[in-house]
Each structure stands twice: as structure tokens, then as C-alpha cells.
Amino acid sequence: MASPAPLTWWPERFLRRYPVQKVFVCGRQLHPPLYSHIVNFPRLEIPLRGCYDNQIESGGEIVKVGLKPGTALFAAPNCWNLPLWQRNVKLMSLLFGKKQLGISIVTAHGSDPMQLKAQKYSAAWPLTGPLQHILEAMAAMQGRHDSQPAMADLARALIYCTRDLFQNPVEHNVSRSQKLMESVCVYLQNHYQYDITRNSVAGQFAVTPNHLSRLFQTHGSMTFGDYLTHVRIDRAKYLLRNYDLKLDDISIRCGYRDTPYFCRVFKRLTKCTPAEYRSACRDREHSSKPPA
Numbered sequence: 001m002a003s004p005a006p007l008t009w010w011p012e013r014f015l016r017r018y019p020v021q022k023v024f025v026c027g028r029q030l031h032p033p034l035y036s037h038i039v040n041f042p043r044l045e046i047p048l049r050g051c052y053d054n055q056i057e058s059g060g061e062i063v064k065v066g067l068k069p070g071t072a073l074f075a076a077p078n079c080w081n082l083p084l085w086q087r088n089v090k091l092m093s094l095l096f097g098k099k100q101l102g103i104s105i106v107t108a109h110g111s112d113p114m115q116l117k118a119q120k121y122s123a124a125w126p127l128t129g130p131l132q133h134i135l136e137a138m139a140a141m142q143g144r145h146d147s148q149p150a151m152a153d154l155a156r157a158l159i160y161c162t163r164d165l166f167q168n169p170v171e172h173n174v175s176r177s178q179k180l181m182e183s184v185c186v187y188l189q190n191h192y193q194y195d196i197t198r199n200s201v202a203g204q205f206a207v208t209p210n211h212l213s214r215l216f217q218t219h220g221s222m223t224f225g226d227y228l229t230h231v232r233i234d235r236a237k238y239l240l241r242n243y244d245l246k247l248d249d250i251s252i253r254c255g256y257r258d259t260p261y262f263c264r265v266f267k268r269l270t271k272c273t274p275a276e277y278r279s280a281c282r283d284r285e286h287s288s289k290p291p292a
Contacts (some may be wrong), residue, residue, distance in 0.1 A: 007166055009105065009119060011092060014048040015159060018069035023151040025142045026079040027057030031243050034253060038080040038235070039189050042096045042135050044158055045073040045081075048105075050089035055082040072155045076139040078238065085116075094162055095190060096135060099125050100182045101165065120205070122183045123169050131165070134158045180205065181219040184212065185227065192231045193255050198224050232256070233269050240278040247274055 032038050033055060045052070045067075052067040057080070064084075067073055075081055085108050095102040105119040125131075138154050141147040184205060188196070201224075202209045216224045232254040239250045248259050256262035266274050 007163070009121065010163055010166065011048050011105070012163075014069060015046075018048075020046065020070065020072045020152055020155045020159065022071045022148065023155050024054075024056060024065050024067065024071065024073045025058070025151065026073065026075040026081045027060075027143070028076075028079040028242075029060070030057045030062060031245060032080040032239075032253070033062070033082045034249070035193055036080040036082045036253070037075070037190065038078060039095075040077050040234075040238075041098065041189070042077055042139065043073075043075045044094040044096075044155060045075075046092045046094075046159070047071065048090045048092055051087050052089045052091055053084040053086050055084065056080075074138055074142070074151070074155065076142055078242075079142075094158070095186055096131070097125070097182070097186045097189070100179075100186055101125055101131075101162065102183060102186045103162070103166070118204070120183060120187075121166065122179060122186070123165050124179075126165060129161070129165075131158070131161050134161065177215060178219050180207070181215045184215065188228055188231050192228065192235060193253055195255070195257075196228070228255075229265060229269070233266055236262070236266060236274065237270070237277065240274055241281045250274065 028038075036055075037043075047067045047069055049069065052073070054065050054067065054073060055062055056065060056073070057063075058065075065073075073081060089106075089108050091104075091106045091108070093104045093106060095104070101123050103121045105121075107117045109117075134154055134157055138151060138158070141151060141154075184201060187201065187204065198209045198212055202212045205212070207215075213224055216222065216227060220227060222230065236250055236254045239245055239253060243250075245253070247263065251257075251259040251262035254262065256265070263274055266277070270277060272280070
């Protein structure tokens with residue numbers, strides 16, 4: 001059997017020259033800063049060139065870290081990081097969604113995150129194999145002071161298995177349009193906090209806005225706009241449950257610049273106001289605690 005063709009876009013030379021030796025791990029206990037990346041799936045980010053500056057939560061504090069080749073940033077589900085984009089950098093970002101694994105090769109030359117240049121690749125999530133186990137091990141080890149050598153080993157294993165998955169893709173009988181649809185969904189889940197529109201997302205994937213709408217009509221259960229709203233309100237519910245942020249802060253963190261409008265959208269989808277939702281969550285949490 002012939003060996004698979006090499007991945008011409010995979011940064012093999014960079015990764016061989018600078019294998020991951022240290023992993024910075026993101027937390028989620030402190031309030032996430034404005035425009036933080038916070039999603040419900042795990043991520044691994046590896047700088048290939050330059051310095052990737054971030055704010056992360058570490059040891060109960062918000063700290064600034066500068067990642068260079070040979071380091072990586074791991075965020076378990078719902079952990080946050082805030083890229084600062086202060087210097088030129090080339091970055092490989094691995095996104096482990098529920099149905100799909102996405103890779104972005106990002107080049108940044110400025111401070112505007114929506115002006116980044118990115119090459120995007122995706123593959124169906126494998127039904128078997130080590131990927132899920134590696135991610136679970138990394139999530140379980142975060143916060144342990146003695147875990148750094150093991151985290152670096154796991155990160156290298158994760159990168160190797162990801163490369164192998166793209167080198168030998170799993171056939172799930174998924175059409176090209178369905179694959180594109182799932183890639184767009186992962187993108188929306190990772191960029192919901194920004195001022196994104198149907199036109200801007202279509203531009204990211206080099207399709208027309210009408211084609212993007214047809215994708216959601218054909219393969220989705222809701223329109224593009226409804227899906228983006230669903231993602232944003234789902235993130236708002238997470239922030240309301242877990243942080244004491246003001247409504248203005250939650251609104252802007254979820255992509256809404258107008259708090260009254262955010263409250264109307266929230267009530268339309270959940271049948272209660274954000275304040276009522278937060279109060280109900282706290283009541284349930286209090287009632288579930290054993291008596292002192």
C-alpha cells in the first residue's frame with residue numbers, strides 16, 4: 001500500500017526544530033478579561049515564529065506570558081486566555097470540537113484580532129483512538145505543580161496524533177458542504193465575542209454570503225444568524241452561572257454592544273431575564289448544598 005501524501009501545509013520543520021518543552025495552562029476561576037477566548041472545547045496553541053503574548057490565569061492571578069517556539073498554551077473547556085497580538089507572530093491553533101478537529105495557521109501583524117490572516121483545515125473527529133484520552137489527561141493534570149514534564153510529553157503526543165489524523169483522515173461519509181458547515185460552526189464558537197457578521201464569516205471561508213446561508217438551510221437546524229445568537233446566549237448563560245460580572249460586561253463579552261438589546265434577546269430565547277436566570281441558578285446551587 002502506498003504511503004499517504006505529505007501534508008504540505010503542516011509545519012513539520014518548525015515542530016522538529018522546536019519541539020514543545022513547556023506548556024502554559026489556562027485557568028477559569030477568575031473573571032475573564034474583555035475579549036478573552038473562552039469556549040466549551042479544549043484548545044492547544046503553538047507559536048511557530050515570533051512571540052505570542054497572552055494574559056492567562058495562573059496560580060490564582062492574571063499573568064502575562066510570552067510564548068515562543070518550543071512552548072505551547074493549553075486551555076481545557078471553559079478556560080480562558082487573552083491574546084494581546086502586540087508583536088508579529090505565526091501560530092498554529094488546534095481546536096478540538098465535538099464533531100470536528102480544526103487547525104488554523106495564523107499570521108498576525110497587528111493588534112486587531114479580526115485582521116489576522118489564517119489558513120484553516122479540518123478533519124472529522126475520530127470515533128476511536130488516543131486523542132480524547134490525551135485531552136482528558138491534560139485537563140486532569142492542570143493545576144498540579146509537578147505536572148510540567150508530563151504536560152509537555154502529552155502536548156507533543158497530541159500534536160503527533162493530530163498530524164497523523166490529517167495524514168490518514170477518517171472517512172465518515174461527510175460531504176464537502178457538511179464539512180464546511182461544521183468548520184463554520186467551530187469558527188463561530190471561537191469568535192462569538194467579536195463583531196462578526198454573515199459577510200465577514202463568508203470572507204473568512206472564501207464563499208459568498210448567500211452560499212453561507214444555503215449551508216445552514218441545507219445542513220443545519222437554524223439560520224446562520226440564529227446559530228450565532230444561540231452560541232452567544234449559551235456563553236452568556238455560562239458567564240451568568242459562574243461569574244459575578246455585571247450585565248454590561250457579560251453583554252459585551254458575548255458580542256453585544258447594546259445591553260438592553262442583549263437582555264431582550266436573552267429573554268426571547270430563555271423566557272427569563274439574565275438577572276432571573278442568574279438568581280435561579282444560585283437558588284438551585286444553594287438548595288443542593290448540604291446543611292452546615
